[in-house]
Amino acid sequence: PGPVQAGQPSNCNKWTLVNSGDTCYSIATANGISLSTFLAWNPAAGSDCSGLWSGYYACTGTGPTPSPTQGGSPSRCNKWYLVASGDTCAGIASSQGISLANFYAWNPAVGSTCASLWLGYYVCVG
Structure with a gap:
């Protein structure tokens, strides 16, 4: 519209x-x-x-929240990214134009060092 x-x-x-x-x-x-x-x-x-x-x-x-997600993302997340092979938290944050601090805040399940970023899962990026 x-x-x-x-x-x-x-x-x-x-x-x-x-x-x-x-x-x-x-x-x-x-x-x-x-x-x-x-x-x-x-x-x-x-x-x-x-x-x-x-x-x-x-x-x-x-639209509906995509699936699967790792959980813990804010209910008002309105932009999602599908984690692919070779992705890092910093790389995703940079490519999506958000701060790494926001990425971690919006995706607590990845852990504070990005050790639990799961391939094939959606993460909140907006």
């Missing part, structure tokens, strides 16, 4: 057109999601919803 605001998840698969008078809470409630989830998926709206723009589409649903 278009137009959309910046920062929405790449796996968004349900969109709602924002109309005049809509609020973050009203859109979230109408779509069966929590306000915190709505704000995580629509960060440009801002925590007070002052950045919600009429005439733009808000993300109100995302």
